Amino acid sequence: MKVIIGSDKSGFPLKEAIKAHLMEKGHEVEDCGTLDLDNVKPFFVTAKALAPRVQSGEFEKGILVCGTGAGMEIVANKYQGVYAVVCNDIYDARMCRAINDANVMTMGGWKIAPEVGCEMADVFLSTAFTQGLEEWRQEFLKGAREKVKTIEEEIYG
Numbered sequence: 001m002k003v004i005i006g007s008d009k010s011g012f013p014l015k016e017a018i019k020a021h022l023m024e025k026g027h028e029v030e031d032c033g034t035l036d037l038d039n040v041k042p043f044f045v046t047a048k049a050l051a052p053r054v055q056s057g058e059f060e061k062g063i064l065v066c067g068t069g070a071g072m073e074i075v076a077n078k079y080q081g082v083y084a085v086v087c088n089d090i091y092d093a094r095m096c097r098a099i100n101d102a103n104v105m106t107m108g109g110w111k112i113a114p115e116v117g118c119e120m121a122d123v124f125l126s127t128a129f130t131q132g133l134e135e136w137r138q139e140f141l142k143g144a145r146e147k148v149k150t151i152e153e154e155i156y157g
Contacts, residue, residue: 011065
C-alpha cells in the first residue's frame with residue numbers, strides 16, 4: 001500500500017519506528033517530515049503537507065504522529081475528504097476504519113509504545129470500511145458516509 005507518514009518533534013521516535021516497520025512489510029512509505037531532530041517541523045506544517053496528498057488520492061492512507069495526536073487531527077480534518085481520527089490503541093485503529101472509514105490515523109508519541117504503534121499501523125492499513133460489522137450496521141454506515149459527503153459539499157462547495 002502507498003502510505004504517507006509524518007511527525008513533529010514529539011512524535012518523531014514513534015514515527016520512525018512505524019516507518020521502518022511498514023517498509024519492512026513491503027509498503028511504499030513517504031515521509032513528509034520531520035526527517036531529523038535538527039530540522040523539526042511543527043504539527044501544523046506536517047499535517048498540512050500530508051493531508052492534501054491523501055485528499056488527492058496520491059496516497060491511500062496517512063499516519064501522523066505528534067505528542068497527543070490531537071493537533072495533527074485538527075489540521076488534517078480541515079481538508080475535504082480527509083477523515084483523520086486520533087487512535088490510542090489497537091481497538092481505535094480498527095474501529096476508525098470499520099466505523100468511520102478514516103483515511104488518516106493520528107497518534108500520540110507521548111502515549112504509545114513503538115511496538116503498539118506498529119501493530120496499530122498494521123491494523124489501520126488492513127481493516128476495510130464496515131469489516132466485521134453486522135449487515136444492518138454496514139448498511140447504516142454506508143448511508144452515513146454519503147450523508148457526511150453531502151455535508152462536505154454544502155460546506156466546501
